[in-house]
Amino acid sequence: KQEVTQIPAALSVPEGENLVLNCSFTDSAIYNLQWFRQDPGKGLTSLLLIQSSQREQTSGRLNASLDKSSGRSTLYIAASQPGDSATYLCAVRRADSNYQLIWGAGTKLIIKP
Amino acid sequence: DGGITQSPKYLFRKEGQNVTLSCEQNLNHDAMYWYRQDPGQGLRLIYYSQIVNDFQKGDIAEGYSVSREKKESFPLTVTSAQKNPTAFYLCASSIGTAGDQPQHFGDGTRLSIL
Numbered sequence: 001k002q003e004v005t006q007i008p009a010a011l012s013v014p015e016g017e018n019l020v021l022n023c024s025f026t027d028s029a030i031y032n033l034q035w036f037r038q039d040p041g042k043g044l045t046s047l048l049l050i051q052s053s054q055r056e057q058t059s060g061r062l063n064a065s066l067d068k069s070s071g072r073s074t075l076y077i078a079a080s081q082p083g084d085s086a087t088y089l090c091a092v093r094r095a096d097s098n099y100q101l102i103w104g105a106g107t108k109l110i111i112k113p
Numbered sequence: 114d115g116g117i118t119q120s121p122k123y124l125f126r127k128e129g130q131n132v133t134l135s136c137e138q139n140l141n142h143d144a145m146y147w148y149r150q151d152p153g154q155g156l157r158l159i160y161y162s163q164i165v166n167d168f169q170k171g172d173i174a175e176g177y178s179v180s181r182e183k184k185e186s187f188p189l190t191v192t193s194a195q196k197n198p199t200a201f202y203l204c205a206s207s208i209g210t211a212g213d214q215p216q217h218f219g220d221g222t223r224l225s226i227l
Binding site: 106 | 117119153154155156157158171203205212213215216217218219220221223
């Protein structure tokens, strides 16, 4: 059974720092992996999607990497800003299913001005 | 602007009461989903629908019911059989259910017990 873990559950860093959020999964047979952002009391916004054949994806100050063999993905945020404060969730899409996402519990990120 | 609208934003349920959460999308998406989010846990799939007049149970369907009579609407009823309904409920939609098609989310409904 696929399980997705995000550690730490919460992270607080000063503004301007580069930081890395971690996502691990137990079954390497994935179709793709996505990173989402959730603001308090809001829905989710998709940030990056990495296909199983890809190693990384970049969007602006965000870079997501994928290492299927070790069951790990990282989300790198460069030059963090207070507006980056949110909860970041990762989700994997199983290779044997075309509909179901398996979700991590998220990392709550606080960027201190 | 196209998007997903969930209402109400906050909902309170009395003991033994059924309540219905609304989800409407104007993205012309075929697939729609309902998730439940609890603190410290990942999202869990309640029900999903790939097309009008069809829906399938997710991982935690017990105590919930849905209908999909119109393409744009996918209401979720939380029945009195759901003994722990307090949670944040998220509706999502996608063009289809193929792996490359991203899900778009509404802003959620927070359900609490009175």
